[in-house]
Amino acid sequence: MQQTLESKISTIRQKFIGILRERLREFQILREKIQTGREATEALKELQFSSHKIRGVAATLGFGHLGDLAAISEQDVTTVLASPDWHEGTSRIATSLSNMIAEIANILEGQQGKPC
Amino acid sequence: MKILAVDDDEIILELLKETVACSGFEDVTLASSGQEALQYIKTSPVPFDCFLLDIQMPHMDGVELCSRIRAIHAYKKSPILMITAMSDKQYVDRAFAAGASDYVTKPFDVLELGTRVTIASRLVDELKQAEQAKFENVTLKERLEHRTRHEVSDPLPIEDVDGFLDYTAFENYLLLQSRQGHFTSGLIALEIENIGEIYSRTPAEDFYYLLTDIGEAISDTFRGKFDFLSYRGDGIYVCAFNRGRSPFSDETASDLRLAIAELYLIYGSGEPMNVTINIGEQVAPGIFSSPGSLKNLFKAIDNLHHIQTTQKIDVATLLKPRRKQMPWRSKILKNVGRAS
Numbered sequence: 001m002q003q004t005l006e007s008k009i010s011t012i013r014q015k016f017i018g019i020l021r022e023r024l025r026e027f028q029i030l031r032e033k034i035q036t037g038r039e040a041t042e043a044l045k046e047l048q049f050s051s052h053k054i055r056g057v058a059a060t061l062g063f064g065h066l067g068d069l070a071a072i073s074e075q076d077v078t079t080v081l082a083s084p085d086w087h088e089g090t091s092r093i094a095t096s097l098s099n100m101i102a103e104i105a106n107i108l109e110g111q112q113g114k115p116c
Numbered sequence: 117m118k119i120l121a122v123d124d125d126e127i128i129l130e131l132l133k134e135t136v137a138c139s140g141f142e143d144v145t146l147a148s149s150g151q152e153a154l155q156y157i158k159t160s161p162v163p164f165d166c167f168l169l170d171i172q173m174p175h176m177d178g179v180e181l182c183s184r185i186r187a188i189h190a191y192k193k194s195p196i197l198m199i200t201a202m203s204d205k206q207y208v209d210r211a212f213a214a215g216a217s218d219y220v221t222k223p224f225d226v227l228e229l230g231t232r233v234t235i236a237s238r239l240v241d242e243l244k245q246a247e248q249a250k251f252e253n254v255t256l257k258e259r260l261e262h263r264t265r266h267e268v269s270d271p272l273p274i275e276d277v278d279g280f281l282d283y284t285a286f287e288n289y290l291l292l293q294s295r296q297g298h299f300t301s302g303l304i305a306l307e308i309e310n311i312g313e314i315y316s317r318t319p320a321e322d323f324y325y326l327l328t329d330i331g332e333a334i335s336d337t338f339r340g341k342f343d344f345l346s347y348r349g350d351g352i353y354v355c356a357f358n359r360g361r362s363p364f365s366d367e368t369a370s371d372l373r374l375a376i377a378e379l380y381l382i383y384g385s386g387e388p389m390n391v392t393i394n395i396g397e398q399v400a401p402g403i404f405s406s407p408g409s410l411k412n413l414f415k416a417i418d419n420l421h422h423i424q425t426t427q428k429i430d431v432a433t434l435l436k437p438r439r440k441q442m443p444w445r446s447k448i449l450k451n452v453g454r455a456s
Contacts, residue, residue, distance in 0.1 A: 005138040005226060012130050019127065052172065056201040057127050059223035067223055 013061045017111055023050060024104045031097050034090050044086075047097065048077040054100075063107060069100045117237045118162060119144045122153040122181065123170035123199070131226070132168055132199070139230035141237065150176030154184060163190050165240045166233070169216075171200035171207060179207075179214045186215035193243055193273075193282075195236035199224060203296060208289070209343060212281060218288045221296070239284065268315040271349040272324060274331040279345045286346035290356065290413055300401035301343055301356035303416035304364055306334060309392040311351025317383050326381065330391070333375035338363040352417060362398055369395065396420040 027050070033043035051074035058067035073096040080089035121132045121144055129146045136144055145164070147153040150173060157164065167185060171178035178198060185191045198211045201222040208219055217239075218232055266272060271283035281289065293300045308314065308330065315323060327347060334353055335345055341363035343356045357363050372393065381389040396419035399412045 005134065008134040008138070009131070009226065012127060012134065015130070016127050052201060053125050056222035057125065057131065060131060060226065061127075064223075 009061065016057065016061050016063075017107065020104050021108060023054070024101065024108065026050065027097060027101050027104070031094055031101065034097070035094050037087070037090075040087075040090065041081075044077050044081055044093070047093070048074055048081070051077065051100070066100070066103045066107065069096065069103050072096045073100050117141050117143065117165045117240055118160075119166045119168060119233070120147060120153060120156060120164045121145070121168040122147045122150065122173070122178065123168075124148050124173045125170070128170065128199075128222070132229075135226045135229050136168075136233050138226075139234055141233060149173060150178070150181040150184075153181060157185065157188065157191075164194070166194060166236050167191075167196045168199050168233075169196060171198055171202045171211065179210045182211065182214040182216055195239050197232060197236060199229070208292060212285060212289050212344065213279075217282070217285045219292050221292075266320070267349075268311060268351070269349040272327060272347055274328050274345075274347050277328060277332045277345075278335050278339070279342060280331060280335065281344045281346050283346045283348055286344060286354065286356070287410060287413070289344060290410055294409055294412075300412075301358065302362060302398055302400050303412050304355045304357070304362070304398045305348075305396040305416040305420050306353045306355065307394045307396070307420045308351035309394050310390065314351075314389055314391070319384075322384075329379050329381075330376060330393075333372065333379065337368055337372040337375050341368075348417070352420065354413065354416060364395060364398060394420055397422070 027047070030043045030047050033039050034047070051070045054070035055067055055074055058064070058070060073093070076089070076093045076096045080086040080093055083089060119136060119141055121129060121136075123129050123132065126148070129148065133144045133146060145156055145160075147156055153169075167182075169178040169181055173181075178200065182196050182198070185194070185196060195217045196215060197218045197220055198216045199220045199222060200207070200211075202208075203221045211219055217236065220229055220232060273282045274280040290301065290303075314326065318326065331345065331347060331353060334355070338345075338355065338357075341357060343358060345353060345355050348354055355363060376391060376393060381391055383389060396416055399416040399419065401412070
């Protein structure tokens, strides 16, 4: 049973990595929007949603560090959005988002050359 | 066991399906929203046995979905496991208050989730056996008697009283706190001292409504001062309250005494029940509690064995059976009427 579960999770893991590839591009665009203030509110909400999703599943699929970074990102966005003058917190969000982007890039790099 | 899993994340749905399938539960229906889930529930020719719900979903969140499922008579007692990344106390409390049976935080451990679903399946088996037994009786009276035929030690669910959780859900609520460690409840146990005598002298159905009425008196007296209550069996009620907001004081003890006295509890012969409620010493939340244990709950119950006379609420002296038709008996008749 254990072997079956592991092989099934491995398949889901590959699918998740495919989603991370899309997220990487989206996160880079979101970071730019947040830093420039262009459509920043929508960008923050989108980031909060995506971070929440990654936080909920990453560790189960073996990406614990990415899950931790996503949790930080989600928390930062939630705090900033709740603040009346949230523009001051955007640099902190940009930092936590950059850390998440770097970790995703790291994961994808580690996957290069591996069979799907 | 027929399972309905609801999450707006496709990856999580796949994980849930494979995880529970590997524990032997392959009949899993997947829904990506609350609306879709309700549609499946409405149209499924065979009822679902168990639900796995995410909390944070667009349009209808998992807590609202949980309430809607509980409002359907067939799913009043079905296991509902919340599977969510939302671990704040407010979300946990909302979920249990809406009728959740258990709460699993994401990211989840696949083996642990399998275990929790297996535990839920045992509950489903028990529910099915109880349902089957119900149909074996013929008359309404027999059905009512059979429905509540139980041991004095059974943790009967107190229904339709504010703040009461089924005892399994109450334990799961405390276990979750213990595992997470970042919020913990204080606990107090209360006990009907002469429960053995009351049980032996009271018909099963009346005994159930007696427990409900005393539960309601406790809930009303402690209103706003507790998170959840539960009935543990053997005449013992347990109360979880927020850190630093103990519901117990001389004033509330006095109010509880009055509330129970006003129930005018008597046996069928007209003799007063002489109910005495013992209130154990509260167990404060401790940061050194073992994670994943119910140690504090057991300690709160154990404290009932060390009661001082000042913590006893003896209502015998207040009993004045001045009416022939007692209020709690009226309620029984009302409820029986509703059941028929």
